[in-house]
Amino acid sequence: EPEVTQTPSHQVTQMGQEVILRCVPISNHLYFYWYRQILGQKVEFLVSFYNNEISEKSEIFDDQFSVERPDGSNFTLKIRSTKLEDSAMYFCASSERGGVGYTFGSGTRLTVV
Amino acid sequence: GQQVMQIPQYQHVQEGEDFTTYCNSSTTLSNIQWYKQRPGGHPVFLIQLVKSGEVKKQKRLTFQFGEAKKNSSLHITATQTTDVGTYFCAVIYSSASKIIFGSGTRLSIRP
Numbered sequence: 001e002p003e004v005t006q007t008p009s010h011q012v013t014q015m016g017q018e019v020i021l022r023c024v025p026i027s028n029h030l031y032f033y034w035y036r037q038i039l040g041q042k043v044e045f046l047v048s049f050y051n052n053e054i055s056e057k058s059e060i061f062d063d064q065f066s067v068e069r070p071d072g073s074n075f076t077l078k079i080r081s082t083k084l085e086d087s088a089m090y091f092c093a094s095s096e097r098g099g100v101g102y103t104f105g106s107g108t109r110l111t112v113v
Numbered sequence: 114g115q116q117v118m119q120i121p122q123y124q125h126v127q128e129g130e131d132f133t134t135y136c137n138s139s140t141t142l143s144n145i146q147w148y149k150q151r152p153g154g155h156p157v158f159l160i161q162l163v164k165s166g167e168v169k170k171q172k173r174l175t176f177q178f179g180e181a182k183k184n185s186s187l188h189i190t191a192t193q194t195t196d197v198g199t200y201f202c203a204v205i206y207s208s209a210s211k212i213i214f215g216s217g218t219r220l221s222i223r224p
Contacts, residue, residue: 033211043156043201043214055210091155099205101146101158102212 002026004105006092012111013082021077021108023092032075033093033102034067036060043091049075050098082112117142117204119215127223132189134218136202144205145185146212147176151198156214159187194222 005024013019025032034046047067048055054067066078075094079086089109093102118137126132136145144163148156160169162178162185169176175188189196202215 031210035214042216043150045211045213048210050210058211098210099144101161102156103158104155106155 002103004092004094004103006090006105006108008108009106010109010111012113015084015112016081018078018080019082019110021079021090021092021110023075023077023105024073025075025092025094026096026103027073029094029096029103031055031095031098032069033095034077035091035093035104036088037091037107038088046077079110082110084112086110087112116213117145117202117215119202119218121218122216123219123221125221125223126192128194129191132192132196132220134187134200134202134220136185136215138183138204141182142185142204143182145178146203146205147185147187148201148203148214149198150201150217154198156201189220192220192222194224196220197222 007022011019032049035043036046037043045058047057047061049067064080068076087110089107091107092105095102120135124132144161146161147159149159150156160176162176165182166180167178173190177186185202187200199217199219201217203212205212
């Protein structure tokens with residue numbers, strides 16, 4: 001069963017630092033997404049990415065956040081100047097096309113101290 | 114904003130009892146998806162419903178999409194401890210460029 005791979009599984013960072021969360025989507029998938037889940041809460045949409053550009057972003061995804069597909073396999077989420085409230089589980093997901101179920105990675109738990 | 118309401122927030126049942134979670138929208142939906150998230154895990158896609166009145170089954174799980182396409186339900190018959198987790202409905206918006214999750218129903222089970 002193809003998987004979406006995320007690294008690291010857990011990242012601890014000091015407030016104000018920059019972090020990069022990495023994802024390797026399923027190889028034949030064309031749509032990529034980042035979601036976050038604050039502990040015990042619902043899964044929130046951050047951004048979708050298709051054809052090397054952002055398709056849509058939520059109000060959470062402000063100038064502090066950016067995404068990149070630096071090569072043919074990786075998909076990264078950069079968070080600049082992290083804040084305590086950025087602590088959450090960040091999930092990458094991919095789909096073969098629009099309108100179908102997503103495959104989620106196992107997530108990166110980000111802890112900002 | 115665009116959202117779906119999901120109830121109940123929590124459900125605690127005896128093993129072997131049935132479980133149902135409901136998802137409601139004020140607007141007509143083009144489709145609805147269901148995901149399961151085990152404790153400490155990630156969302157796993159279960160199914161997508163598209164047609165009005167559609168009913169789909171996966172073993173002990175029955176998924177329904179309302180006739181008006183404004184609500185959906187997931188029913189589990191005779192729960193087992195492996196059913197523990199949070200069940201989310203989710204809706205595709207904006208030309209399929211994002212899905213929005215409901216708030217989820219957390220199912221716990223007494224052995």
